[in-house]
Amino acid sequence: MAGGLNGAEPVIRCRDLTKVFGSGSAAGRALDMAREGASRGEIQQRTGATLAVRDVSFAVEPGELFVVMGLSGSGKSTLVRLLNRLIEPSGGSVEIDGRELRGLSDAQLRQLRNRRISMVFQHFALLPHRTVLQNAAYGLQIRGTSEGEKRERAQWALDQVGLGDRGDAYPGQLSGGMKQRVGLARALASDTDVMLMDEPFSALDPLIRRDMQALLIRLQKELSKTIVFITHDLNEAMRLGDRILLLKDGRLVQLGTGPEILAAPADDYVADFVSDVDRTRVLTAEDVLREPRLVARLEERPADVLRRLGAAEATGAYVVDDDRRILGVVHDEWLGQAAASGRERIDPGALDDGFATTGPDRPLIEILGRLGRHAVPLAVVDDRGRLLGVVPRAAVLASLAAVPTRS
Numbered sequence: 001m002a003g004g005l006n007g008a009e010p011v012i013r014c015r016d017l018t019k020v021f022g023s024g025s026a027a028g029r030a031l032d033m034a035r036e037g038a039s040r041g042e043i044q045q046r047t048g049a050t051l052a053v054r055d056v057s058f059a060v061e062p063g064e065l066f067v068v069m070g071l072s073g074s075g076k077s078t079l080v081r082l083l084n085r086l087i088e089p090s091g092g093s094v095e096i097d098g099r100e101l102r103g104l105s106d107a108q109l110r111q112l113r114n115r116r117i118s119m120v121f122q123h124f125a126l127l128p129h130r131t132v133l134q135n136a137a138y139g140l141q142i143r144g145t146s147e148g149e150k151r152e153r154a155q156w157a158l159d160q161v162g163l164g165d166r167g168d169a170y171p172g173q174l175s176g177g178m179k180q181r182v183g184l185a186r187a188l189a190s191d192t193d194v195m196l197m198d199e200p201f202s203a204l205d206p207l208i209r210r211d212m213q214a215l216l217i218r219l220q221k222e223l224s225k226t227i228v229f230i231t232h233d234l235n236e237a238m239r240l241g242d243r244i245l246l247l248k249d250g251r252l253v254q255l256g257t258g259p260e261i262l263a264a265p266a267d268d269y270v271a272d273f274v275s276d277v278d279r280t281r282v283l284t285a286e287d288v289l290r291e292p293r294l295v296a297r298l299e300e301r302p303a304d305v306l307r308r309l310g311a312a313e314a315t316g317a318y319v320v321d322d323d324r325r326i327l328g329v330v331h332d333e334w335l336g337q338a339a340a341s342g343r344e345r346i347d348p349g350a351l352d353d354g355f356a357t358t359g360p361d362r363p364l365i366e367i368l369g370r371l372g373r374h375a376v377p378l379a380v381v382d383d384r385g386r387l388l389g390v391v392p393r394a395a396v397l398a399s400l401a402a403v404p405t406r407s
């Protein structure tokens with residue numbers, strides 16, 4: 001996950017954020033009831049007001065793709081609208097870059113929405129009588145950028161979303177997926193570091209949706225945007241989110257990375273929810289990584305390595321250099337002969353390449369077919385070829401069966 005680790009200040013921070021929809025007196029009674037712990041249903045029944053968002057606290061780090069996920073009515077859109085103060089909170093606070101939104105003047109708020117935070121909606125309206133390029137430039141229109149700069153920025157944004165050659169078309173000539181990409185381009189053209197996206201892909205066909213998700217992940221990496229992404233689709237949340245905030249009835253029920261939520265659901269509701277997630281796509285090599293027990297050095301005595309192998313009931317071991325780079329695999333057969341003939345070191349010529357490697361970020365679905373083919377478990381290596389750990393078959397199977405394997 002980006003940010004946080006380097007101690008950077010969160011881009012967005014909410015504290016006890018609460019929103020009630022209802023007339024003044026009803027809303028007041030609703031808040032009182034909420035404080036006493038009444039459920040959303042009870043509050044609705046007794047006061048007629050809707051407690052849409054309830055005591056939600058979280059912080060979004062710079063460069064993070066932060067997903068808010070929940071069923072219809074759980075308060076997602078309300079939450080995201082509170083973040084740029086399209087609606088006023090009934091309680092709690094929102095800070096952007098450490099500044100309380102409540103303290104901003106109207107002019108400052110406009111400035112914030114133009115320069116700092118852009119928003120993409122599920123069904124946002126393209127202007128039908130304007131070209132795709134003009135639509136992409138729309139956010140800039142309002143801001144009064146020069147004509148040439150506007151066109152340049154909009155063209156760049158269209159290039160980013162793969163519509164660079166459709167600038168002269170009209171929205172009516174585009175497919176749904178393309179229109180949604182124009183919406184994304186509009187947000188990109190405005191060049192804000194923060195993007196709020198309220199179910200931008202929900203109306204798209206599954207395959208187009210996948211393309212859009214891949215596009216978003218790429219853009220987010222390349223342009224290092226901070227994105228709050230709303231979805232009601234858990235698989236989408238798992239695919240996109242650095243972290244996922246789960247909302248239920250306006251409350252935060254869990255906040256964590258996809259693998260964290262899969263490994264330890266906060267309650268039965270979440271457990272039920274995640275039960276049909278495709279774990280092979282969510283969990284990565286890093287999530288099932290184990291400390292390699294059988295790592296040897298060339299300087300070691302074959303008899304000693306053989307003993308360790310025997311104790312672990314294994315038939316081969318990785319041999320690594322001083323930087324933990326893998327030199328090869330040594331097998332029990334050779335070790336047995338070498339031990340019998342009293343050798344003091346492992347002979348580099350005895351090593352073979354009977355092993356497979358993968359990167360820490362690779363999903364299990366890519367790894368599954370490569371497990372168990374060799375005497376040594378699959379090696380997880382970093383981009384410099386250093387051994388980070390191994391993936392034993394049992395660890396993968398346990399994680400797929402949702403058996404907690406880490407405590």
Ligand SMILES: Nc1ncnc2c1ncn2[C@@H]1O[C@H](COP(=O)(O)OP(=O)(O)OP(=O)(O)O)[C@@H](O)[C@H]1O
Binds near residue numbers: 022071075
């Ligand atoms: N302007 C409003 N006035 C009154 N009630 C509202 C208003 N906006 C939202 N609500 C209510 O607040 C609750 C949360 O709504 P919200 O739109 O935030 O949910 P959501 O998670 O975005 O749902 P969906 O997935 O259907 O978009 C719902 O009960 C909704 O009816």
Ligand SMILES: [Mg+2]
Binds near residue numbers: 076077078
């Ligand atoms: Mg919504």
